[in-house]
Amino acid sequence: MLTAGPIDAYVASLRGALRGPRAAKADLVTEARDGLADAAERYEADGLDRLDAERAAVEEFGPVAALAPEYQRELALAQGRRTAIIVGAAVALQALVSEVAWRRAAVAWSWEPGRAYLVLARTVDYATYAVVVGALLAALACGIGSRYVDVGRRFVRATGIAAITTVAFFAVGGVLLSVFSPTWGHGNTGGAGDLSLAASAITFTLPAVMTFSGLRCVRAS
The missing domain is CATH 1.20.140 (Butyryl-CoA Dehydrogenase, subunit A; domain 3)
Structure with a gap:
């Protein structure tokens, strides 16, 4: 049984916390995923394995509760x-x-x-x-x-x-x-x-x- 990685889990949690137009919501979630993926790649280049790199990227991004309000404002607008x-x-x-x-x-x-x-x-x-x-x-x-x-x-x-x-x-x-x-x-x-x-x-x-x-x-x- 496959388990979602830290990035997938983070993105799923962010998606569930947001309300708004589907296209705009999809764009914001994709933007967050891309940012997390880029950060994870940098950590991998520094020598971390993929799992630890994703965990570090998620920690760098900050908790969903801190990020969601600003994203929700964009969706509300x-x-x-x-x-x-x-x-x-x-x-x-x-x-x-x-x-x-x-x-x-x-x-x-x-x-x-x-x-x-x-x-x-x-x-x-x-x-x-x-x-x-x-x-x-x-x-x-x-x-x-x-x-x-x-x-x-x-x-x-x-x-x-x-x-x-x-x-x-x-x-x-x-x-x-x-x-x-x-x-x-x-x-x-x-x-x-x-x-x-x-x-x-x-x-x-x-x-x-x-x-x-x-x-x-x-x-x-």
């Missing part, structure tokens, strides 16, 4: 950046599809929205602009901006919570706009059947993707 991009793109796409579907369906209407409806619609519109801009700024902060701004796991956690809150806000706003629109309960799509189907698919799919990514942010932080 990667997840925060990904979530921000997903939220910004999803909200922009959902707004675009909803606007096109609304305009096509409105051709057959003679309905004038009331003041309360207009206020709600404008609030949703302005919130859309704010979310897209905020998501872009968050993505920059978690990416290149992290070199200049001190962002960490708390910021990533806030990004995840903001993503989930965004889903809840637009879900409520979308339901209210639909309920008080003239098509509610009449099945009138104004001849935009295919577009309505696409809008419905987006309406149900994108919030689920944003929520999942937001939860992963919270977990990574």
Whole structure:
């Protein structure tokens, strides 16, 4: 029965301690393994056998508990950046599809929205602009901006919570706009059947993707 060497055991322990995007996590773990392997080769060149060389390399690297927090910060930032991009793109796409579907369906209407409806619609519109801009700024902060701004796991956690809150806000706003629109309960799509189907698919799919990514942010932080 084969037993994992010190480097393999160390890498397995490090991998188990980290949470975040798979590709970014794999890169960090590979980087750690390569560093350990290089250190072990140096110790072998100094005359140690392979097992002792690996043990010395692991000792030089330090305990997983000391290394993992910095690696976890990098993974959290990667997840925060990904979530921000997903939220910004999803909200922009959902707004675009909803606007096109609304305009096509409105051709057959003679309905004038009331003041309360207009206020709600404008609030949703302005919130859309704010979310897209905020998501872009968050993505920059978690990416290149992290070199200049001190962002960490708390910021990533806030990004995840903001993503989930965004889903809840637009879900409520979308339901209210639909309920008080003239098509509610009449099945009138104004001849935009295919577009309505696409809008419905987006309406149900994108919030689920944003929520999942937001939860992963919270977990990574």
